Amino acid sequence: MTENYTKNIVIVGNGMVGYKFCEKLLAKNEKFNLIVFGEEPRVAYDRVHLSEFFSGKSADDLSMADVNWYIDNNITLHLGDPIKEINRETQTIYSFKGLVQSYDYLVLATGSAPFVPTIPGIDKKGVFVYRTIEDLEAMTSYAEFAQKGVVMGGGLLGLEAAKALIDLGLKETHVVEFAPRLMPRQIDQNGSKLLQHKLKEIGLQVHLNVNTSKILGEEQITGLQFADDTTMSFDMLVISAGIRPRDELARQSGLELGPRGGIVVNECMQTSDEKIFAIGECALFDGMIYGLVAPGYEMAEIVASYLCNIDKKFKGYDMSTKLKLIGVDVASFGDPFICEPDCKTISFEDSNKGVYKRINMTHDGKHLLGGVLVGDAEAYNMLLQTVNNKIVLPPNPEDLILGARGGAASEGAGVMSLPDDALICSCEAVTKGAICSAVMDQDITTIEGMKKCTKAGTGCGGCVPMVKDLINGTLKENGKYVKNVICEHFNFSRQELLDLIKINNIKSYDEVLDTFGKGDGCEVCKPAVASILASLWNDLILKQATIQDSNDRFLANIQKGGTYSVVPRIAGGEITPDKLIVIGEVAKEFGLYTKITGGQRIDLFGAHLNDLPLIWEKLTAAGFESGHAYGKSLRTVKSCVGSTWCRFGLHDSVSFAIEIENRYKGLRSPHKLKGGVSGCIRECAEAQSKDFGIIATEKGWNLYVCGNGGSKPQHAQLLAADIDSETCIKYLDRFLMFYIKTADPLTRTATWLNKMEGGMSYLKNVVVNDSLAIGEELEAEMDTLIKNYKCEWLEVVENDEMKKKFNHFVNAPEEKDPSVSFQPMRDQIMATQW
Amino acid sequence: MTEDVLTACEWIMVCDAKDIPENGGACVKVEDEQIAIFNFARRNEWYATQNLCPHKQQMVLSRGMIGSSGDSCEPKVACPFHKNTFSLQTGKCLSNDEYEIKVYPVKVENGKVFVSLE
Numbered sequence A: 001m002t003e004n005y006t007k008n009i010v011i012v013g014n015g016m017v018g019y020k021f022c023e024k025l026l027a028k029n030e031k032f033n034l035i036v037f038g039e040e041p042r043v044a045y046d047r048v049h050l051s052e053f054f055s056g057k058s059a060d061d062l063s064m065a066d067v068n069w070y071i072d073n074n075i076t077l078h079l080g081d082p083i084k085e086i087n088r089e090t091q092t093i094y095s096f097k098g099l100v101q102s103y104d105y106l107v108l109a110t111g112s113a114p115f116v117p118t119i120p121g122i123d124k125k126g127v128f129v130y131r132t133i134e135d136l137e138a139m140t141s142y143a144e145f146a147q148k149g150v151v152m153g154g155g156l157l158g159l160e161a162a163k164a165l166i167d168l169g170l171k172e173t174h175v176v177e178f179a180p181r182l183m184p185r186q187i188d189q190n191g192s193k194l195l196q197h198k199l200k201e202i203g204l205q206v207h208l209n210v211n212t213s214k215i216l217g218e219e220q221i222t223g224l225q226f227a228d229d230t231t232m233s234f235d236m237l238v239i240s241a242g243i244r245p246r247d248e249l250a251r252q253s254g255l256e257l258g259p260r261g262g263i264v265v266n267e268c269m270q271t272s273d274e275k276i277f278a279i280g281e282c283a284l285f286d287g288m289i290y291g292l293v294a295p296g297y298e299m300a301e302i303v304a305s306y307l308c309n310i311d312k313k314f315k316g317y318d319m320s321t322k323l324k325l326i327g328v329d330v331a332s333f334g335d336p337f338i339c340e341p342d343c344k345t346i347s348f349e350d351s352n353k354g355v356y357k358r359i360n361m362t363h364d365g366k367h368l369l370g371g372v373l374v375g376d377a378e379a380y381n382m383l384l385q386t387v388n389n390k391i392v393l394p395p396n397p398e399d400l401i402l403g404a405r406g407g408a409a410s411e412g413a414g415v416m417s418l419p420d421d422a423l424i425c426s427c428e429a430v431t432k433g434a435i436c437s438a439v440m441d442q443d444i445t446t447i448e449g450m451k452k453c454t455k456a457g458t459g460c461g462g463c464v465p466m467v468k469d470l471i472n473g474t475l476k477e478n479g480k481y482v483k484n485v486i487c488e489h490f491n492f493s494r495q496e497l498l499d500l501i502k503i504n505n506i507k508s509y510d511e512v513l514d515t516f517g518k519g520d521g522c523e524v525c526k527p528a529v530a531s532i533l534a535s536l537w538n539d540l541i542l543k544q545a546t547i548q549d550s551n552d553r554f555l556a557n558i559q560k561g562g563t564y565s566v567v568p569r570i571a572g573g574e575i576t577p578d579k580l581i582v583i584g585e586v587a588k589e590f591g592l593y594t595k596i597t598g599g600q601r602i603d604l605f606g607a608h609l610n611d612l613p614l615i616w617e618k619l620t621a622a623g624f625e626s627g628h629a630y631g632k633s634l635r636t637v638k639s640c641v642g643s644t645w646c647r648f649g650l651h652d653s654v655s656f657a658i659e660i661e662n663r664y665k666g667l668r669s670p671h672k673l674k675g676g677v678s679g680c681i682r683e684c685a686e687a688q689s690k691d692f693g694i695i696a697t698e699k700g701w702n703l704y705v706c707g708n709g710g711s712k713p714q715h716a717q718l719l720a721a722d723i724d725s726e727t728c729i730k731y732l733d734r735f736l737m738f739y740i741k742t743a744d745p746l747t748r749t750a751t752w753l754n755k756m757e758g759g760m761s762y763l764k765n766v767v768v769n770d771s772l773a774i775g776e777e778l779e780a781e782m783d784t785l786i787k788n789y790k791c792e793w794l795e796v797v798e799n800d801e802m803k804k805k806f807n808h809f810v811n812a813p814e815e816k817d818p819s820v821s822f823q824p825m826r827d828q829i830m831a832t833q834w
Numbered sequence B: 001m002t003e004d005v006l007t008a009c010e011w012i013m014v015c016d017a018k019d020i021p022e023n024g025g026a027c028v029k030v031e032d033e034q035i036a037i038f039n040f041a042r043r044n045e046w047y048a049t050q051n052l053c054p055h056k057q058q059m060v061l062s063r064g065m066i067g068s069s070g071d072s073c074e075p076k077v078a079c080p081f082h083k084n085t086f087s088l089q090t091g092k093c094l095s096n097d098e099y100e101i102k103v104y105p106v107k108v109e110n111g112k113v114f115v116s117l118e
Helices: A016-027 A067-072 A133-143 A156-167 A189-201 A248-252 A293-307 A380-388 A432-442 A447-454 A464-477 A494-503 A509-516 A525-537 A541-547 A550-554 A577-589 A609-621 A653-664 A725-742 A749-755 A759-767 A775-787 A792-797 A800-804 B002-008
Strands: A007-012 A032-037 A075-078 A083-087 A092-095 A100-102 A105-108 A112-114 A127-129 A148-152 A172-176 A204-207 A212-216 A223-226 A231-233 A236-239 A243-245 A263-265 A276-278 A283-285 A321-325 A328-334 A344-350 A355-361 A368-374 A423-425 A564-566 A593-596 A602-607 A634-639 A673-678 A692-696 A701-705 A717-723 A822-825 A828-831 B012-016 B024-030 B033-040 B045-050 B065-069 B074-078 B085-087 B106-109 B112-115
Touching: A007 A016, A007 A100, A016 A032, A016 A293, A067 A075, A083 A248, A127 A133, A133 A156, A133 A236, A148 A156, A156 A172, A156 A236, A156 A321, A189 A204, A189 A328, A189 A344, A189 A355, A189 A368, A263 A276, A328 A380, A368 A380, A423 A464, A432 A447, A432 A464, A447 A464, A494 A509, A494 A525, A494 A725, A509 A525, A525 A541, A525 B065, A541 A550, A541 A792, A541 B024, A541 B065, A564 A609, A577 A593, A577 A602, A577 A609, A593 A828, A602 A609, A602 A828, A609 A792, A634 A653, A653 A673, A653 A692, A653 A725, A692 A725, A701 A725, A717 A725, A717 A759, A725 A749, A725 A759, A725 A775, A749 A759, A792 A800, B012 B024, B012 B033, B024 B065, B024 B112, B033 B074, B033 B112, B045 B074, B045 B106
Parallel strands: A007 A032, A007 A105, A032 A075, A105 A276, A127 A236, A148 A172, A148 A236, A172 A204, A263 A283, A634 A673, A673 A692
Antiparallel strands: A083 A092, A092 A100, A112 A243, A212 A223, A223 A231, A321 A328, A328 A368, A344 A355, A355 A368, A564 A602, A593 A602, A692 A701, A701 A717, A822 A828, B012 B112, B024 B033, B033 B045, B065 B074, B074 B085, B106 B112
């Protein structure tokens, strides 16, 4: 061979691992000819997320790369052409379509096939396997005429397949499993019991210890017969009874196989022929097939390294997994099954919340060996770290799965429990440790001081509440008394000040400051008091424009470059074609960038201050109202399409979302408020990530509260179940008003609840059981606010004096800010970057 | 001495006093400069500064909230973008030593606002 000779690497199989091998080899920058043969007609796609095909992902969405990727990287790709023979003597392969290709190295990434047991009737119509997009397409068209489906096999893939059947809209979905438990490779008997219970709640019926003996029906399946001669009727069957490595090509070429199949490989992934490698689910390493994608990728890395003369060995792979299965968290790590007397075990079960946790420890209680989590897998990463790094366990290891107990958590305890190196301000890279030591060593006790000392909070400002909690928490830990006050000008908490303002019937900021404060106010107390005044009286906020934050002062969101964005209300995300046209026309006329927001409405960016009243003249004329995107107030109530169109919808979620959004529009609160309404448990409106979320049930609505997306996502918690619309609104009135009256400034509902003594059970008592006997009062207060609602922008466009406040130069009203500039981007504009 | 300096200033009439909202600010154009004028009505004081916030070079200080800081009640303005605060008297940034803004002499006579750029 000459020096310029480029070696041929032939890859058989174009699945996820085969694709990853190409990617990894290319990344190592050595020159090879890569030739790929794939049996399927498509380029490699993501099989792990196959079930998302049913929740609307297309084959394209799932693909790992497009054909151009192969072309751009000079990879020869033969699709729909399996290899039928390897001649190891001549190092040549022969394809089904008749291609002959020589190789220097051959990589077998042939994957696996579903294991199909030999049961009489297995070839009937309506019997499917779950492996390829073609399988899924066949299932989809058959499911249109099917009512009752069953999955054979209760492992990980089987449950995925069951989810697929539910998504396909089958009336009944069952799972039959030979073993006495679900997911026998990952979880134990108790975990399985709990999982089974949770699955039942979402309509999946599980039959364990069941041995299928026959598939009934003439041409097509009509049911299953079991070993005890009982039968059940079904219209379709999906087989997911495990995988079988695709080793037939290796077998025929005389490569060494395992006793139960699988191509035997060494720690370099070499088969018994050193020129031939096997990776992924067809490879048998140390007697084991690795049926997960991560070890497959690791194997790809090993071979790519070998070919580039990098020394790397496969040393087995940690099969710990965490996944969300039909909405239920399931995790197993380390050795989940080791039992007494080989270890000590702690387990915890809460069948009310649907949580099961088990940890296995060494006898001396010092090290963690493994465990199982079902229903709540939040601790997974930490537990896995503890196993893998052999971290010594604390004296009360049960805290690992139960959390520290002993009385209600103190205020801000969540923040204080973070490790010292936790990044609090990501803009300026300030850690918790830096903030706490600034408090202790430099006596910093204010946000202003902290900004100056550590720069924390000087970037986007999103971390300021957390910094405040850390300052207070650190002071408290050091035994200093901390009074929760708004700022240096008011020696009261927000709740105290709200009560004082209300009792004394005060309507203006200046009067509040004169009566209860000192100094001249600041950028913290002004908007806080403005919010209190708005929440109490719901007067037009522009009457006191200069105590409002910039966004509220100009009724729009200030953006980079000093322009504003405009968001008209589109309640529930429902909009007519005519209104869409108006938005398009306005955007064109004023040169605005348009984008759909996360709250199902349309944001128009790049508006000059001067143009805001002109824009709103057009929008209000077309019937639009302010969307209050600029305010600490109700933003949107997101909805899924609901029962009016959706075949799964139980109730009309859109109409209910619109009713609720219009009810609370303009409601000023300590922080922004977001809501959602979903028409069924599929939860397409993501209502559980909102401040309040409503999900349809067979009997009515479930009301969830205090959820949050944002930087610290938190699921909303159930406040009331199966309630009617009227009750739902009553509880919402009480909940929102209680939040408005008691939360600290700029505190979202989730943080408010986290800090509340007694937590959710206390909140439930106040709202549902009316334990404080303030229910009627809260409802009446909400009623007043709702009656006082007026569209702020309508007030402005009808008032010439107010319109004048939107001029950039008071001495040159016609002139717009000349410093504003834009850059073109994808046929629109963007702000010039700072 | 101070008298002399002040009288020596060239005063430019920029707007009517009623154009600037009470306890807030607005922007005026003086030649090619943008100047923020603040009507601190609560203290019966007027201030003028550059309109540009030096943190991210944004022409927005006139849209900021004003107030006071500390026992000395130092008058200040907060930038609407990231809430950096600046003394209206000295122009020093109170939240970050790296920044400073220009402040200008300002006076109100017969309902008219005058500033001096010198």
